[in-house]
Amino acid sequence: MNPYLDIVFRSIAIYLFMVIVLRIFGKKQLSQLNTADVILILLISNSVQNAMVGNNTSLYGGMVAALALFVVNFIFKKVMSKSNFIRELVQDTPEILIHDGKIAFATIAKLGITNEELLEAMREHGVEYYKDVKLAMFEIDGSISIISGDKNLRQSHHKRKIHKTLGTLNN
Known part of the structure; x- marks a missing residue:
């Protein structure tokens, strides 16, 4: 498999994993961050980096991972805006x-x-x-x-x- 395509698939998998984990553990906790939350986010980002890019630590590998995250986030937001089911699945209610x-x-x-x-x-x-x-x-x-x-x-x-x-x- 193309190494950059592998990075794209890995990045999408990590994105979807993080959406699920934040839904389970409560995204409302991210509305205002304290010191422990910032540390957690830094550690999570460091821990999932290798899962996204694997052994490819090149500039292009990082750019491909970032681009994949931007694209999947854009698509995910579009899907949420059009699908009540997905929006209700991911977002809490007031x-x-x-x-x-x-x-x-x-x-x-x-x-x-x-x-x-x-x-x-x-x-x-x-x-x-x-x-x-x-x-x-x-x-x-x-x-x-x-x-x-x-x-x-x-x-x-x-x-x-x-x-x-x-x-x-x-x-």
Whole structure:
């Protein structure tokens, strides 16, 4: 087999493997990276490099692997935009955190969102109390969107991306 074609197949296999692993372990964790996450990404990239290029450490081998990743990513995004099945398979759905001032404790616990993270997102949207939140959503990109019921509060389009941690929500 052509060594460059071998790199293409290996790179596509690693890409698909990473999509599956991120779906299993939670892509929301990548919405805001801490030091441990950066270290993990660096180690993963180093560990899969040889799986993609094999013994070919040439400039062309690296360029072929990178090009294959760009192409498969482009195609994958196009397929996701056209196929609800693939999109639902790969992406999570938005989750309601607060509705009409009532906190969805089970959802917040399941997502591992701490009280501090929720309060910080509320402050960033100009909301002081839970009871003033009409709707708070944990979006598919890992951000928290908040709509307040008070028309006098500033309207903010800022989204707070959080890093999922294990924690409890305290009132």
